[in-house]
Amino acid sequence: MMRYLKLVNFEINRFSKIYLTLLLITLLSQFAGVLIVTKSLLNDAKEIMLEEKLSEVAYLSEYGGIDFTHIANTLWFLGPIALSAVALIFYIFLIWYRDWFGKNTFIYRLLMLPTSRLSIYLSKATAIFLMVLGLIAWQMILLPLENALFHSSVPEAFLNMEMSTSSIAAANGILMLIIPSTFTQFLLSYGIGLMVMSILFTAIMFERSFRMKGILLGLLYGGVAAALFLTPVFIMASEIFHFYSNELFGLLLTLGIIVTGLSIWLGSWLLKNRVTV
Amino acid sequence: MIEVKKVSKKYGRKKILDGVSFTANKGEVTCLIGINGVGKTTTLKAIMGLTPYKGEILINGQTMTKDSYEKITFIPDAPTMLPQMTVKQAMVFMKDFYHSWNQERALQLLEFFKLKEESRISELSKGNTAKLNLMLGLSLDVDYVLMDEPFSGIDIFSREQIANVFASHLIEDRGVIITTHEIGDIEHLIDKVILLDNGTVLKEFNTEEMREEEGKSVVDVMREVYQA
Amino acid sequence: MNVNTREPVYLQVVRHFKEQIAIGTLVAGQEIPSRRELAATLNINPNTAQKAYKEMEEQGLIHTERNFPSQITTNETVLQAVRQELILEAVESFVDAIRPINVPVDELLRVVKQKYSEEIREEEGK
Numbered sequence: 001m002m003r004y005l006k007l008v009n010f011e012i013n014r015f016s017k018i019y020l021t022l023l024l025i026t027l028l029s030q031f032a033g034v035l036i037v038t039k040s041l042l043n044d045a046k047e048i049m050l051e052e053k054l055s056e057v058a059y060l061s062e063y064g065g066i067d068f069t070h071i072a073n074t075l076w077f078l079g080p081i082a083l084s085a086v087a088l089i090f091y092i093f094l095i096w097y098r099d100w101f102g103k104n105t106f107i108y109r110l111l112m113l114p115t116s117r118l119s120i121y122l123s124k125a126t127a128i129f130l131m132v133l134g135l136i137a138w139q140m141i142l143l144p145l146e147n148a149l150f151h152s153s154v155p156e157a158f159l160n161m162e163m164s165t166s167s168i169a170a171a172n173g174i175l176m177l178i179i180p181s182t183f184t185q186f187l188l189s190y191g192i193g194l195m196v197m198s199i200l201f202t203a204i205m206f207e208r209s210f211r212m213k214g215i216l217l218g219l220l221y222g223g224v225a226a227a228l229f230l231t232p233v234f235i236m237a238s239e240i241f242h243f244y245s246n247e248l249f250g251l252l253l254t255l256g257i258i259v260t261g262l263s264i265w266l267g268s269w270l271l272k273n274r275v276t277v
Numbered sequence: 278m279i280e281v282k283k284v285s286k287k288y289g290r291k292k293i294l295d296g297v298s299f300t301a302n303k304g305e306v307t308c309l310i311g312i313n314g315v316g317k318t319t320t321l322k323a324i325m326g327l328t329p330y331k332g333e334i335l336i337n338g339q340t341m342t343k344d345s346y347e348k349i350t351f352i353p354d355a356p357t358m359l360p361q362m363t364v365k366q367a368m369v370f371m372k373d374f375y376h377s378w379n380q381e382r383a384l385q386l387l388e389f390f391k392l393k394e395e396s397r398i399s400e401l402s403k404g405n406t407a408k409l410n411l412m413l414g415l416s417l418d419v420d421y422v423l424m425d426e427p428f429s430g431i432d433i434f435s436r437e438q439i440a441n442v443f444a445s446h447l448i449e450d451r452g453v454i455i456t457t458h459e460i461g462d463i464e465h466l467i468d469k470v471i472l473l474d475n476g477t478v479l480k481e482f483n484t485e486e487m488r489e490e491e492g493k494s495v496v497d498v499m500r501e502v503y504q505a
Numbered sequence: 506m507n508v509n510t511r512e513p514v515y516l517q518v519v520r521h522f523k524e525q526i527a528i529g530t531l532v533a534g535q536e537i538p539s540r541r542e543l544a545a546t547l548n549i550n551p552n553t554a555q556k557a558y559k560e561m562e563e564q565g566l567i568h569t570e571r572n573f574p575s576q577i578t579t580n581e582t583v584l585q586a587v588r589q590e591l592i593l594e595a596v597e598s599f600v601d602a603i604r605p606i607n608v609p610v611d612e613l614l615r616v617v618k619q620k621y622s623e624e625i626r627e628e629e630g631k
Contacts (some may be wrong), residue, residue: 003374006373006374010370014359102359102360103360103399104355104356104357104358104359104360104398105353105355105356105357106357106358106359108327108351108353108355108357109357109358111326111327112325112327112346112350112351113343113346113374113375114343114344114345114346114347114374114375114376115343115374116343117343273329274329275328276322276327276328276329277322277327277328304552305552306550440548441545441548443550444544444545444547444548444549444550444551445541445544445545446541446545448551450551464510465508465510465514465548465549465550465553466548466549466550467550468550468552485513485514485515485553485556488510488511488512488513488514489513489516492511492512493511494510494511495510496510497511
């Protein structure tokens with residue numbers, strides 16, 4: 001257990017420079033976005049008022065004011081979220097392959113640690129999951145601050161409505177996904193995320209065990225796992241049977257747990273018995 | 278004792294090991310020699326559970342488990358610590374993960390090899406990288422140390438220094454299995470020789486017995502066996 | 506010690522000790538290094554050092570009392586024999602080498618005497 005925790009810590013440390021850079025980029029880009037986008041929106045409004053000789057009241061009734069959704073839909077705001085997401089998805093692969101193909105072959109050391117291969121497998125998964133949660137937490141800290149900055153830089157008349165952090169999150173498709181408002185949504189977002197990660201890890205283990213043939217096996221496994229998970233959806237789509245939404249949710253949850261468990265078991269089994277350094 | 282029993286291994290269709298059997302004793306230096314590169318490293322990896330194989334390998338009569346890594350260690354021909362680490366950080370890493378880490382001996386080896394704790398691994402010369410590898414492996418209180426080509430591609434003085442380790446108290450009574458093709462550096466230091474070719478054991482002998490009974494050096498025997 | 510890889514290393518170690526006894530570097534009753542120390546100084550395998558000590562024990566050159574470092578024997582007969590043995594061994598191999606040339610004994614002795622004193626003078630001159 002201690003070694004597992006040390007490994008998690010070790011894995012996080014190895015990614016910490018890039019990770020902190022991601023956090024910093026998010027901070028800078030989103031705050032800059034709030035200031036720049038607000039300013040340009042207000043400038044546009046002034047220009048239109050000048051051109052069309054509208055009073056403030058007339059302009060607002062014609063075109064409406066602004067609110068945080070205007071910010072949240074810009075590249076300034078969503079760009080760093082997308083960048084972080086891409087970086088972490090990329091890291092799902094890198095966290096394994098760097099140990100084989102990095103400048104030094106660390107995989108020798110890693111697989112010779114007096115700890116179970118399952119701990120090694122799980123430590124990498126945990127590190128990535130914690131980093132995802134960290135990014136979300138960071139976004140949840142930033143959001144109210146950005147919201148406050150936005151409020152203070154927009155004249156009250158132009159403000160459509162004061163939005164709470166949760167209503168901002170609910171109004172934006174991407175934010176809704178990463179900051180779920182209900183527990184069910186949380187389970188869906190993060191449960192599916194975990195499951196996909198475990199399937200990818202296992203596909204990587206197939207490749208590391210059987211090389212070229214392993215890529216095919218990995219793809220095959222991914223397909224089978226996805227099909228298994230989505231069985232209830234297929235059943236419903238083919239109109240053989242209808243599930244109520246809570247039934248569907250229950251089924252997906254159960255299948256998700258099964259698929260994740262199977263992937264972890266298979267992946268760590270491959271790491272223990274079939275992988276070649 | 279390490280017992281390798283009828284171990285076979287294929288990469289694709291290519292047979293790397295084809296029924297390799299030999300034993301290596303604790304307290305002895307056993308040398309795996311093969312003039313064609315293949316097979317030696319794979320044998321060490323198989324012993325260490327770093328590659329799947331057919332056959333059986335026993336360490337002190339038991340198959341490998343995770344706890345065996347406290348009792349047997351492998352020093353590969355490549356650096357195993359992250360390049361951005363310092364020597365000191367590598368030592369702390371080892372200490373963190375292995376109960377069998379012996380800090381006192383680590384410091385002795387550091388001194389013996391004249392390595393500096395603050396050096397960054399990425400900046401070490403090839404000779405010093407090999408020494409660091411050796412230092413990290415030998416600082417574990419293990420029964421067996423497996424070394425893959427500790428002399429390849431490094432300068433003569435580093436080679437001499439590494440060879441001296443075998444004669445020193447730093448090895449103590451551990452069993453050592455070493456692969457090399459530069460037998461000259463250590464010929465007088467090894468107890469036992471296993472000659473491999475095409476994935477099979479061609480000959481297994483004790484060096485002192487060979488000298489006493491047939492008056493042949495290891496190189497003489499190699500010449501006979503490989504040029505036959 | 507220069508190691509010959511065709512001759513058992515432990516026997517070379519034994520000869521090394523005998524030479525030291527013959528020239529008086531090692532004297533009767535003197536403590537000798539542990540097998541590990543010896544291995545490190547001569548850069549040989551500790552097992553070989555162990556075997557060399559065992560051989561020397563058997564030949565009566567050293568003796569070990571429980572829990573004490575081994576010592577060179579105090580038996581003068583054995584020590585004298587060592588000197589004789591080395592001389593005889595060296596002369597034997599010399600004779601083997603010179604025999605095919607078929608030199609008359611008198612000439613040979615004269616050359617040996619001359620060469621030997623030259624060597625000694627050179628060494629003393631250094």
